[in-house]
Amino acid sequence: MHIPPGAIAREWSALVETARVDEYLAHMRTTSYDDYVTLDGNLRTSIHARDLGDGRTEVRVLSVWRDLAAIRAMSGDDLTRPLSYPDDDEYLLAQPQRVRLWTVRHHERGDGGMQTPVGAVVREAIALVETVRVDEFIVHMRATKHDDYSGSPGIIRSGITTRDLGDGRSEIRVTSIWEDVESIHHLVGDDISIALAYPDDTDYLLEMPRRVLHWVVR
DSSP: OOOOTTOEEEEEEEEEEGGGHHHHHHHHIIIIIHHHTTSTTEEEEEEEEEEOSSSEEEEEEEEEESOHHHHHHHHOSOTTOOOOOTTHHHHEEEOOOOOEEEEEEEEEEOTTOSOOOTTOEEEEEEEEEEGGGHHHHHHHHIIIIIHHHTTSTTEEEEEEEEEEOSSSEEEEEEEEEESOHHHHHHHHOSOTTSOOOOTTGGGTEEEOOOSOEEEEEO
16 A cells, blocks of 8 residues: 555554563454554554564554544544553553654655565664754655665665654654565665765754664564
């Protein structure tokens, strides 16, 4: 399904013991997830996991919605309130924090088609830009890198989302989904946690991208 500009990405995450991730995902699907993805206005939903290397795993639900009204119909007036379900406390080391909402600015299909297979790798880099320069930076980014990046071998799809921080700054996030880690290595080299930089990025950014995060699609 094509994701139109202006759609809203909604994300929350929680901490689970690594040894219990599969158990928690099974619980989530039986109590909430399967119903959640059929709600009106839900364009796409996926579950990602990131092993923190200390016996804990961060589990994230990332959903994309037609508009804020569709999210409000699901969650109520407090759009940043995470939903809770029976027996969540039995699995979670830490409850979900406030939900983060991002506006979809650009979405592009890669060579891998539209389906996201279990085991695919999500790569994300976030930078800070002045809110008044968001559109200008997106034009720069697409002209210098993003559209070529989206055609890299092994990429399934990519997208750009933004989040207004309310203080004159916005976060801009580039998300790409890859068939496997080897495809990412082919693009960026041995250290896949390094964000790619391009000419004139510093002319726009208040803060360069932090270390890139990688998630596994579950």
